[in-house]
Amino acid sequence: MALEKAKIFTVASVKGGTGKTTTLLNLAGIFSLQKKKVLIIDLDLYGGAIALSLNIPNEQDIYRLVDDLNSNRFEIIDRYLVKYNDYIDVIPSPKDPRNASKIGSKYISVVLSKVIYRYDVILIDTNHFLNDITLVALDASDQVLYVINNDPSNLKNMATRIAIHKDMEQDNYKIILNESTHPGKEPFSKYDVRNILKENIDYVIPKNFYLKNIDKYILEGNILTLQKGIASKYKKTMDSFKNIAESLMKDKK
Numbered sequence: 001m002a003l004e005k006a007k008i009f010t011v012a013s014v015k016g017g018t019g020k021t022t023t024l025l026n027l028a029g030i031f032s033l034q035k036k037k038v039l040i041i042d043l044d045l046y047g048g049a050i051a052l053s054l055n056i057p058n059e060q061d062i063y064r065l066v067d068d069l070n071s072n073r074f075e076i077i078d079r080y081l082v083k084y085n086d087y088i089d090v091i092p093s094p095k096d097p098r099n100a101s102k103i104g105s106k107y108i109s110v111v112l113s114k115v116i117y118r119y120d121v122i123l124i125d126t127n128h129f130l131n132d133i134t135l136v137a138l139d140a141s142d143q144v145l146y147v148i149n150n151d152p153s154n155l156k157n158m159a160t161r162i163a164i165h166k167d168m169e170q171d172n173y174k175i176i177l178n179e180s181t182h183p184g185k186e187p188f189s190k191y192d193v194r195n196i197l198k199e200n201i202d203y204v205i206p207k208n209f210y211l212k213n214i215d216k217y218i219l220e221g222n223i224l225t226l227q228k229g230i231a232s233k234y235k236k237t238m239d240s241f242k243n244i245a246e247s248l249m250k251d252k253k
């Protein structure tokens with residue numbers, strides 16, 4: 001059990017499919033290699049991708065937890081924490097997507113208060129809509145990790161999002177340019193990207209990390225950064241993830 005409060009990191013984006021879930025799982029893998037206790041909370045409520053990607057049961061999902069809290073049936077948090085391995089637990093998104101809209105955003109802080117002293121790191125996955133649930137997660141986070149692709153609409157939307165953060169005087173976000181999902185489709189140079197965003201890119205997931213057989217890993221419930229074959233073949237990318245993990249733990253809110 002962690003003695004200190006967990007750090008909360010939310011993975012966000014302004015477009016779907018930029019690689020949020022994959023990035024979050026890869027970071028969870030890195031933290032677990034460092035023997036940190038990690039909780040993944042899947043707030044992509046309609047997607048359910050974390051439990052599916054990790055091949056873990058999702059009978060106990062965040063809807064059950066929130067519903068039990070709401071109706072005073074809640075007793076202990078342990079029964080809602082689904083174990084992936086010795087270091088990683090998960091609170092899955094609703095197994096039945098019809099329950100997603102029944103989760104009130106005010107319960108997200110209650111859920112966080114139940115787990116905050118049990119973990120070193122809490123990683124929150126989101127979808128790309130700026131809804132109430134995502135806003136609560138962003139607000140509770142020590143750092144927000146935006147995963148972006150190199151394409152015009154994504155970059156323009158991200159520039160708008162950055163402006164919102166600046167407007168609110170929030171600077172606790174990092175930008176990850178993910179070139180691994182669609183390698184070869186990079187219309188802009190890094191210099192252009194910086195100019196469009198008017199902001200630095202903090203990290204790059206390089207295009208050579210594109211894995212043709214990524215679906216095989218997902219089907220088998222494997223985290224890429226925990227696969228010895230991947231770790232030795234893609235040293236540069238592993239270093240990138242290690243770098244991100246380390247600097248996240250260092251940064252103050």
Ligand SMILES: Nc1ncnc2c1ncn2[C@@H]1O[C@H](COP(=O)(O)OP(=O)(O)O)[C@@H](O)[C@H]1O
Pocket residue numbers: 013015016017018019020021022023049180181209210211212214215
């Ligand atoms: N390194 C990679 N190599 C190949 N495909 C990838 C890689 N990272 C992500 N993908 C694929 O890109 C798609 C979007 O990734 P995902 O992590 O689900 O994004 P998001 O959570 O932002 O929607 C998925 O089909 C995923 O398998």
Ligand SMILES: [Mg+2]
Pocket residue numbers: 020021022044047049125126
């Ligand atoms: Mg996702």
